[in-house]
Amino acid sequence: MSEIDPLPTPEAFDSAAFLKNLTGRPGVYRMIDDSGTVIYVGKAKNLKKRVSSYFRNTGLTSKTRVMVAQIASIDTTVTHTENEALILENNLIKELMPRYNILLRDDKTYPYLLISGDTFPRLSLHRGAKRKAGKYFGPYPSAGAVRESLNLLQKLFPVRQCDDSYYQNRSRPCLQYQIKRCTAPCVGLISESEYQKDVQHTIMFLEGKNKEVMDNLSEEMDAASQRLDFEQAAVIRDKVVSLRRIQERQYVTSNQGEFDVLAALVKDGLAVVEVCFIRGGRNLGSKSFFPKGSADSSPEELLSAFIPQYYLGKNIPSEILLSHEAEDITLLQDVLEQESDHKVSLRLPQRGQGVRWMQMAKTNADISLAHRLSSRANLLQRFELLQDALELDEMPKRIECFDISHTRGERTVASCVVFGLEGAIKADYRKFNIEGITGGDDYAAMNQALTRRFTRLQKGEGKRPDLLLIDGGKGQITEAKEVLAELNLSDLPILGIAKGPERRPGEETLFLVGRAGEVTLSADSPALHLLQQVRDEAHRFAITGHRQRRAKARKTSSLETIEGLGPKRRQKLLQQFGGLQEVQRAGVEALSKVDGISKALAQKIYDVFHGDNA
Structure with missing residues (x-):
């Protein structure tokens, strides 16, 4: 690869001069604003043609025109091939998160079901790299979906699910054996061959071979009846009945392959991509994604941006069914094949079972989007009602709430949570470790956090809120008022929310700076519910931060702060005295008798616990 230097012109970007020298080779371009922030990343088969298209006089969307108006410079990176450009584009989007790109927030590792390769295999949930020997089934959309399958399989085929350490140290059967969810291989109550039958049936079930499993079980049931082992025949019969009921509840195709179904939908300023996971002909579940910055995109553009961000770096199925033909579908297919080392098909289903799966995915996408739109409408209504209740000139679109948490003044932490019209904006949450105040002084802690x-x-960092919400009464509000006055921000509305005498929800007292008396809202007021939600989230975030800080401090020994007392000497000291409590009680003479501890170092150790006046 070779770099083409950017042409920075912060006042007015000279597109004609830039395009004149731009290459026609494949590559990636990065649009940068006058603050040096990358606002868009794109790929191109021909850089000159693609970048030129942004500067034509007609045919641009309003979103594109706004973006182009902010360009101060453009960086380009030439690549050998268009495939290489797509992979680089995907990496840069994930790294830089440009605000005009369609962004997928999905860094999670999806769970699998694992049947281990042991003599008596274990069935378990697995995340991460597939290093352990065994058979993997999935991915599943969530850990909940895996646990549901584990619970179901345990009832049908009692393959052990306990940890290996627990399994290896059993001397008698556990409760799972008593309730007929395990056959106790840990204590030899089942032979390896009999146990492997349950394992094999589990594998066949997960591969979608339900009919074969039922045929095998029917043969075993007949054999048990002929041996006059009617009790065992009844157990097998119950398994067959359960399998039939499962088949009735879930549509299973005759296609035993692995494929995903992607349905894209854009409506009323929101976009969703519904992903259904089909493995062994069984639907393992689905997951809804709401990519950021996709409101003005078509379904085709949405899928084109979604597919590389979602699949590159993950296990890619051999077939992906699409609701719309993604832009650059051939390029996407080539890159996915290159990444996965196997053939990948991206196609629109035309008939048969694929159409049925797609219809299901579209239905789920429609329902997910309807729920999202409904939640958004409800949240907007709450903000509007809050404006009316507080008699604000404008509707607040960004609320910041502060709370303080400590235990008897120890390790005080202040939290700041942010809510907007889209709900909680967790990327803007902040925690403040409070230092240099009297323990338990909530007013001083609030002052420090707000300052x-x-x-x-x-200094230009972060966004200004439209409403400052303080979890506390008049004392905390006074601190907030003084801080904002000193920083020339007195026009920012401040609202205090204090718990009522009985600390019951709905009995909160509200104080708005500049307004005489209390603000009264009924217990069923949606505006009050919004304030409670924001306050409770600030409380949760503060407590979490405080507990983390306190736990970290308690894990750190006071001996670790002493200069000259390294890990080996600390270990000798603790071994000699039998623990930290005895070290604290020891005098300088006793401490200096430990190998490696000089009198000067012993004095330092003593001073840490007793001060400098010893």
Whole structure:
């Protein structure tokens, strides 16, 4: 690859001069604003043609025109092939998160079911790299879907699910054996050959071979009846009945392959991609994705952006069914094949079972989008009602809430959570470790947190809220008012929310700075529910931060702060005295008798626990 230097012109980007020297080779371009932030990343088979298209006079969407107006410079990277450009584009989008790209927030590792390769295999949930020997089934859309399958399989085929350490140290059967969910291989109550039958049936079930499993079980049931072992025949009969009921509840195709179904839908300023996971002809579940920055995109553009971000770096199925033909579908297919080392088909189903799966995915996408739109409408209504209740000139679109948490003044932490019209904006959450105050002084803690937050705002860091919500009464509000006045932010509305005398929800007292008396909202007011939601989230975030800080401090020994006392000497010291409590009680003479501890170092150790006046 070779780099083409950017042409920075922050005042007005000279597109004609830039395009004049731009190459026609494949590559990736990065559009940069006057603050040096990358606002868009794209790929091109021909860089000159693609970048030129942004500067034509007609045919641009409003979103594209706004973006182009912010361009101060353009960086380009030439690649050998268009495939290489697509992979680089995907990596840069994930790294830089440009605000005008369609962004998929999905960094999670999807879970699998694992049947281990042991003599008596274990059935378990697995995440991460597939290093352990055994057979993997999935991916599943969530851990909940895996646990549901584990629970179902345990009832049908009692393959052990316990940890290996637990299994290896059993001397008698556990409760799972008593309730007929395991055959106790740990204590030899089942032979390896009999156990392997259950394992094999489990594998066949997960591969979608339900009919073969039922045929095998029917043969075993007949054999048991002929041996006059009617009790065993009844157990097998119950398994067959359960399998039939499962088949009735879930549509299973005769196609034993692995494929995903992607349905894209754009409606009322929101976009969704529904992904259904089909493995061995069985539907393992689905997951809804709402990519950021996709409101003005077509379903074809949405899928084109979604597919590389979602699949590159993951296990790619051999077939992906699409609701719409993604842009650059051939290029996408080539790159996925290159990444997966096997043939990958991207296609629109035309008939048969594929059409049925697609219809199901579209239905789920429609329902997910309807729920999302409904939640958004409800949230917007709450913000509007809050504006009316507080008699604000404008509807607040960004609320910041602060809370303080500590235990008897120890390790105080302040939290700041942010809510907007889209709900919680977790990327903007902040925690402040409070230092240099009297333990338990919530007013001083609030003052320090607000000073740090809004001093940064005055330096150009972060966004200004439309409403500052303080979890507390008049004392905390007074601190907030003083901090904002000192930073020349007195026009920012401040609202305090204090718990009522009985601390019951709905009995909160509200104080709005600049308004005489309390603000009264009924217990069933949607505006009050919004404030409660934001306050509770700030409380949760503060407690979590405080507990983490306290736990970290308690894991750190005071001996670790002493200069000259390394790990080996600390270990000798603790071994000699039998623990930290005895070290604290020891005098300088006793400490200096430990091998490697000089009198000077012993004095340092003593001073840490007793001060400098010893």
